[in-house]
Amino acid sequence: MRSTYTEKLEQLSTGLAEMCGLAEDAMDQATEALLQADLPLAEHVLATRPRFDELAARCEEQAFALLALQAPVAGDLRQIVSGIQIVADLKRMGALAAHIAKVAARNHPEHALPEEVGGHVAEMGRIAVALADAAREVLVTHDPQRAGHLQAEDDAMDDLHHHLLTVLMDREWRHGVGAAVDVALLGRFYERFADHAVQVARRVVFLATGEMPDQVVDHELL
Template sequence: MREAYKSKLDGLADELATMCEAVGVAIRKATDALLNADLALAEEVISEDLHIDELRNRAEGNAFALLALQAPVATDLRVVVSAIHAGGDLERMGDLALHVASAARRRHPAYVLPDEVKPYFAEMGKEACQLAHKAAEVIRHPEVNKARELDADDDAMDDLHRHMFTVLMSPDWTHGVAAAVDATLLARFYERYGDHAVAVARRMVYVITGEMPSPLEV
């Protein structure tokens, strides 16, 4: 009986890690679509978001079933509660990747971004993929130090986000208001994606230590 219960808890963690991997692929594809005006890739991200939603629904359903049928306590209860919250964060990461892909589709066949800011978004896309990958590792192999590293890792994303405002507010910006608005919104999507990845990691710290995760502005 206990082995079956433990197997269900492990399965819940595996479902969340699978979601991390899925949203990591989504932001990588969305970034490629954005930088290369690739309509087919943008459509792929948009259609695959339904799969991410299904993964979240399945994980949440399994978590509620464990609450209702097994009445977990202590660490097990923290696992289940954290899984419910983390599923929401991961679904939102998928939605943010969808927003990036939608911007690429909306402007197609034109490029959304001027050439001078593309390297910043390429770097934000790379950072986002790494955050999703690391969050998956933390879920599969919970470790406090590794989970807390995501906070520091996200600093690079925050720095890129702040730097975009410097670029957009510069007198040298010659690409008009529409391009500035697009770049501002897109940079915010990546910054929020990173925040949600950090939120997932903080929930893993809670699972391990029982320390309540501090709130994030996401």
């Protein structure tokens, strides 16, 4: 019985990592579609949503079945409850990548981004993909130290988001209200994607240690 239970916990972890990998790929492709005004690629991102939703439903079913049938305690209970919460974060990450793809598709064949903000958005996309990749890694390893390092990349994303809004507020902005709205929304999509990736990492820290990240002492600093 215990071996079957452990196997089901591993299946849940594998499913979460697969979901995170899909979100990472979707963000990478959505950013490329946005920067290149690539309609087929944007449509490809949108077409992956059923697979993402299928994985999310399967992970949730696995987690609830473990709760209902196994009465887990201690670390196992943390893993299952954290898994349910992580599914919600990953679903949101997938949805945010899809929102970016929709902006690219809606503006096709034109580019959604004015030239002066293209570099900023490209860097936000790079950071978002790197955070998703790191989140996927910690979902596999349950390494609280690695999970704790995601905050620095998220700070860089916040700085880029703030700078992007500064560009939009500049009097020299000459691309109209529609473009400004799109850029503002895109900045928010990237910023929230990063926040959810960091939240996944925070939940892994709790899963591994029983403490939220701000309660964890980094013994390497002592």
